[in-house]
Amino acid sequence: MQQARSAPILKVQDLAIAYETRKGDVQAVRNVSFDIRRGETLGIVGESGCGKSTVAFGIVNFLGRNGRITNGRIVFQGQDLVGRSEEELRRLRGDRIAMVYQDPMQALNPSLRIGEQMAEVLIVHRKMKRKEAEERCIQMLQRVYMPDPANVMRRYPRPAAARGHRHGPAQRPRAPHHGRADDGPGRYRGSGGAGPGGGTAKGL
Numbered sequence: 001m002q003q004a005r006s007a008p009i010l011k012v013q014d015l016a017i018a019y020e021t022r023k024g025d026v027q028a029v030r031n032v033s034f035d036i037r038r039g040e041t042l043g044i045v046g047e048s049g050c051g052k053s054t055v056a057f058g059i060v061n062f063l064g065r066n067g068r069i070t071n072g073r074i075v076f077q078g079q080d081l082v083g084r085s086e087e088e089l090r091r092l093r094g095d096r097i098a099m100v101y102q103d104p105m106q107a108l109n110p111s112l113r114i115g116e117q118m119a120e121v122l123i124v125h126r127k128m129k130r131k132e133a134e135e136r137c138i139q140m141l142q143r144v145y146m147p148d149p150a151n152v153m154r155r156y157p158r159p160a161a162a163r164g165h166r167h168g169p170a171q172r173p174r175a176p177h178h179g180r181a182d183d184g185p186g187r188y189r190g191s192g193g194a195g196p197g198g199g200t201a202k203g204l
């Protein structure tokens, strides 16, 4: 006898997202539907500009000022996300659902210690005391085989290439934020809302 399939953790149904521009509305996403169940991974593939990032940002409500969901439903763990208040979504983000950015140098704040940024998520969302949160972070780093996790926690994020090289990428001035489509809707550094610090997504 076939077992009943578990309820999806994330259900996206007939999703449509538009961006308001000076030339009118851009329908970036239309009729997107998918389910993700426990243990499943979904890859979204398509040519540049087809709306992959828009779908992902729509799910975590990071569409920026000019983007909005015009149709459809996003149901996460049985809760409808469309139409929720910013406050309710903030509670979910970084705790139950989070964006993992491709480039850690964009996601982490270079002026805060790695441990501080990791612990912040647990302090904000799980109400842990700093000490407990830091211990948990060390355990998590151990689980991913990070060498010397306690020391990693005390370090500042910097690209590997910058270590010991005076003219590594960390020394170069950062390009100003132009707000291109691929930059995502903005920076959420240190907010404790979008995973460890949040940030911009490159090539999502």
Ligand SMILES: Nc1ncnc2c1ncn2[C@@H]1O[C@H](COP(=O)(O)OP(=O)(O)O)[C@@H](O)[C@H]1O
Binding pocket: 019, 020, 021, 026, 028, 046, 047, 048, 049, 050, 051, 052, 053, 054, 055, 064, 066, 067, 180, 181, 182, 204
């Ligand atoms: N902030 C924005 N304002 C206006 N149009 C946007 C914005 N972000 C994305 N778009 C447009 O929406 C479409 C989908 O973009 P995007 O989701 O970034 O695609 P992908 O991630 O698949 O490359 C593109 O036509 C893009 O130009």
Ligand SMILES: [Mg+2]
Binding pocket: 052, 053, 054, 182, 203, 204
């Ligand atoms: Mg993209």
